[in-house]
Amino acid sequence: MDRGSIKIITEAKMTQKIQESKNYGMFQLHEFNRDVFNTIKLEVSMKKHGWIDAYPMHVTRNYDGKLKIKEGHHRFEAAKKIGIAVKYVVCSDSSTLAELVDSTRAWIMLDHLRSKTRSGNPNYIAIKDYCDETGIPVGLSISLIAGQNAGSSNHTKAFKLGTFKVGDPLHANQVKNIVLHMKKIGIRFASTSLFIQALSKVLRVDEFSIIRFKEKISAHATLFDRQPNLRGYLNAIELIYNRQSKEKIPLAFLADEKNKERQINFGRRE
Incomplete structure (x- = not known):
């Protein structure tokens, strides 16, 4: 993992650390996530506002050391296309992506x-x-x-x-x-x-x-x-x-x- 490319951001209102990196290769798409077809509108928004800290990716550490994206893969793809840093939180929870999907969007x-x-x-x-x-x-x-x-x-x-x-x-x-x-x-x-x-x-x-x-x-x-x-x-x-x-x-x-x-x-x- 490219430690030099990671910046640790702490905020008083957050209990977990938000990390950011341009090392896109250290992330892995969760096999349950849906395909990404169109991120044009998201790219325009992220060019203007950047990656908003309030909405980091939810990732877990995989057996091979890579970070598996459980939530936020559309933002990940958009950030990669426009070349800005990805913001994420490493979690160790056991919730499945299906459970996350049911509770957030249809x-x-x-x-x-x-x-x-x-x-x-x-x-x-x-x-x-x-x-x-x-x-x-x-x-x-x-x-x-x-x-x-x-x-x-x-x-x-x-x-x-x-x-x-x-x-x-x-x-x-x-x-x-x-x-x-x-x-x-x-x-x-x-x-x-x-x-x-x-x-x-x-x-x-x-x-x-x-x-x-x-x-x-x-x-x-x-x-x-x-x-x-x-x-x-x-x-x-x-x-x-x-x-x-x-x-x-x-x-x-x-x-x-x-x-x-x-x-x-x-x-x-x-």
């Missing part, structure tokens, strides 16, 4: 996904691969990869804390099968949130046949339009499924009944 699901895939977590890599392949939004993919209905919030907390685990892949694969087929025949909105939630619900119906639906949607793709809500998509799926068939299946009704049953069994939103 991360979007994509931030959590990027941070955990970057650290090599296979459960999160599975979610990212699923999102990339299908185009299904992260939030819905989480519940599907967990083995539950699209839109279930049962695994959101675990996902944010980094403890998410992949569940039974059957349901997720069924959704992917249909979505990729629909995209192949030109239905561009096949991965949109409302449709995925409706599809996920009807796939739970015992009477629903994936083969029959794919045949019907292929034959009548031009009749399948965007809908304003979940109910609209449930009805639209039922209409296409039963078109030109003697056997009419009340899919929307059966999907609702199956969903009520699953809510009772799981005891939470499903």
Whole structure:
């Protein structure tokens, strides 16, 4: 560590020492932190005001002697770009970055996904691969990869804390099968949130046949339009499924009944 580049600053109102350095190489980004894409506004502010002492970085000392940034990595990147000293406080607390995030600012699901895939977590890599392949939004993919209905919030907390685990892949694969087929025949909105939630619900119906639906949607793709809500998509799926068939299946009704049953069994939103 370059001791000559470090200046110790003490303030009467602070119980910990704020240190500063231009030796950017001694810092290491925490694997849980989200990617930094744009620091232009922050750079302009820091050029004008410098690094404000009231907001030092929160760092911990790593096993290799480097300082791991737990909070303040956007300011770190901005300071490095404009060439000013980084201000930081070395802490020895045991709080996780996920806990810090929950108490300071709201991360979007994509931030959590990027941070955990970057650290090599296979459960999160599975979610990212699923999102990339299908185009299904992260939030819905989480519940599907967990083995539950699209839109279930049962695994959101675990996902944010980094403890998410992949569940039974059957349901997720069924959704992917249909979505990729629909995209192949030109239905561009096949991965949109409302449709995925409706599809996920009807796939739970015992009477629903994936083969029959794919045949019907292929034959009548031009009749399948965007809908304003979940109910609209449930009805639209039922209409296409039963078109030109003697056997009419009340899919929307059966999907609702199956969903009520699953809510009772799981005891939470499903």
